[in-house]
Amino acid sequence: MKASQNENEMGEALLGEHKAKMVMDVQVVESLQAKDTQAFRSLIERLQQPMTAYLHRLVGDREVALDLAQDTFLQVYKEIGKTSQDLFLDAWIYRIATNYGLRYLNRKRLKQFVGLDRPSSSEDFNANLVVPGPENQAETRILVHEALSRMKPKDAVCLLFHYGNGFTYEEIAQVLEMTPEAVRKRVARSMEKFRAIYGTSPQTSKR
């Protein structure tokens, strides 16, 4: 009884947080729709770090991630006038960024197929993604990055949102325009695929 009461309280707290976010979004959306440059600058400053990091992790290339982040914000500026004010702004922006990221990866894959681009190697993403840290954790991080890079981008997206950006299932549902149940199942499926790849890495198997 007590446990369920706690759960309800926690749920209400989460809901309150969402409501506050919604209010803030409405105000920001209004300003953005009025082409308020300062509001747009604030939006970029607030989101550029997590969003670029998300794109960086998704496409595996820092320079490309920066370009895609710029394109995303430009698209936001162009299209915000066509949206309603009750928009989940962050979710919408992340959706645009995700579409840009996936489109870039599809083009890259096509270029690699016809030989116009070199195939990515493990050295590439190690150089691009692995951040120096304590030696004992470095190996785990390399393996995690490798496993994520070997997953299909669409599968990796859910894991990046949840584990990288700390999005709840409901927030991911808003970004990907799915139900929270569908997100729950997709995260679990993606996790299984991640485990399958991560578990078969030679170094992981030895551990």
Next chain:
Amino acid sequence: MEHPDDSILLAYTREQALDEGWSSIRQHIDTCKECYQRSMEYAQISTELSETLEHFQSNQDYPPLAESVFELMHNPAAVRLARRQREEERRVRYPAQGAKWVSFRPVLATTAALLLLLLFAVTVLAYRGDLSYLGRYILPQGQNSTVLPSIATVSSHTSTERPSGTVSVTGTATKTPTIRLCTTNADKAQSRMRFCGASFTPGDKVQLVVHLANGGARTRHQVLVDAQGHFQDSWVVANCKDVPMNIDVQDETNSTEVSFELRGSHQLGHCSVPNSMSRVWDLNTH
């Protein structure tokens, strides 16, 4: 209680909202060793995953984007040109490690595309039935081959009497015996189908075996092949049960048999009858 599925267990370990409520899941995990084990595995891998990604996110330092976004807004062409130049520089700076592979890929891709095109062309020609001349190139004259009937099938599909030059069943280069539908208006008025044979051996006696839709077969009387290698025979469709499906032409003199399949459909009297024929197989009974 049933075991919660993996997605619920994972959501529970990640403290995500669940329709079922956490307390029931917690109670189950407390009593089910297997689910407890799985949830522990999820917790461990989740920790490694989130620790790596959070570490990655928090250690990246990107240059401020606001100015470059405004620049992109006002002068997109210049920004995109700069991006292309940067991309070129990177290509020069990091020459392809798999250079051999990269240079080999376009050749592979082009070859694959050409092969696909060739396959498509062959398929179209085969469908149209214009492949008879291929026999000349695929097989040298006088050579027996099991591939031959299918080539002959295609050639006879054109229902023409021109010599095709394909190799015969006996292995010599001769004209391929064929029959076609040559029903005249007078025949149609009497619900009759006419078959014209060509490229048969002059003077031979041939007879048609008509296989009907109901599974029965009727053997026609023998007819003589004329000096030009032609013969004719006809079949009356008295009722719709008499519509032929296959025709075998038996050459009594040479003891050979050629089978033709009837295809298509047009109205003859009250019945729908085939309007074209194609060769199915040859049988040399020597």
